[in-house]
Amino acid sequence: TGGTLTAVPSLNRYEYGTVVRLEAAPSAGYGFQKFNSLNVAEVKNKTFTPATFTVTQANPAVSAVFVALEGTEQLSLRVNPTSGGYVQVTPAKNLFKAGDSVTLTAVPAEGYLLDAWDGAASAGRTLTRTITIQGDAGSAQKVGANFVAGVRLNTSVEGRGSVTVT
Numbered sequence: 001t002g003g004t005l006t007a008v009p010s011l012n013r014y015e016y017g018t019v020v021r022l023e024a025a026p027s028a029g030y031g032f033q034k035f036n037s038l039n040v041a042e043v044k045n046k047t048f049t050p051a052t053f054t055v056t057q058a059n060p061a062v063s064a065v066f067v068a069l070e071g072t073e074q075l076s077l078r079v080n081p082t083s084g085g086y087v088q089v090t091p092a093k094n095l096f097k098a099g100d101s102v103t104l105t106a107v108p109a110e111g112y113l114l115d116a117w118d119g120a121a122s123a124g125r126t127l128t129r130t131i132t133i134q135g136d137a138g139s140a141q142k143v144g145a146n147f148v149a150g151v152r153l154n155t156s157v158e159g160r161g162s163v164t165v166t
Contacts, residue, residue, distance in 0.1 A: 002030040002066025014055045024049040024064035029138065031069050031076035032094045037062045047093040049079075050086070069138035073097050076140040077133065079104075080119070084112035084147030096133040104129045106145040113151065118144035 003026040014020065022043060024032040035043040035051055040060045042053035053060070069076060074095045079087045085108040096102065104121050105128045106114040114125055119142040121129045135141050155163040 001027065002068070003027050003032060003064060005062070005064040014060075016055055018055045019052055020055060020060075021050050021052045022062060022064075024066070026066050026076055026078070026094075026140070028140075029069055030066045031074060031140070033065045033067045035062055036065055047095075048089055049094060067095075069140075071138070073137045075133055075135050075137065077102065078140050078142045080142060080144030084149065085109045085114070085145065087143065087145050098133055098135060098137065100133045102131050102133060104131065104143060104145075106147070108147050111151075112147040112149055115146045115148040118142070118146060121145075 003024060006023045006025070008021040008023065009018075022035060024035070026032050032049050034045050034047045037044045038061060039057060040053050040062050043051045043062055049064075053062075075098060077089065077094050077096055079089060085106060088105040088107055090103040090105070104117075106117070108114055114127055116122070116125065117129060120131050120134070121143040131143070133141055153165060155165065157163055
């Protein structure tokens with residue numbers, strides 16, 4: 001198959017109002033193209049994973065569409081799953097061409113902060129990074145953000161002097 005689709009939380013039955021996070025993970029040589037659904041408008045035709053929806057009706061049904069990358073000019077951008085936050089990709093899609101510019105924004109959950117970027121985005125701790133998609137057609141470029149629990153200490157000096165944190 002071209003990949004797997006995981007629902008978080010993974011339950012046999014969902015109560016109305018439950019927020020479900022869908023994570024599509026392409027197999028080697030494949031890229032995630034979009035979510036498809038006849039009855040969940042929130043995710044239908046979304047071209048980026050993960051995506052979320054709220055259960056508002058009986059029997060929600062969603063599928064993930066994967067495409068073979070071999071013989072195409074496309075590369076797959078894979079954002080590693082993470083806890084403590086998520087990565088927003090602009091433009092919001094998973095398939096690109098070499099040379100395309102992509103903006104990554106780390107969005108920490110409450111009580112977390114960005115510790116480091118991984119993969120193609122590694123270097124620095126700024127919340128927003130812009131990368132250029134690189135690699136051979138049909139390949140995947142991986143990125144990720146590592147979040148840690150804690151808060152940042154913001155300091156400033158008025159007048160003369162300095163602040164030392166030990």
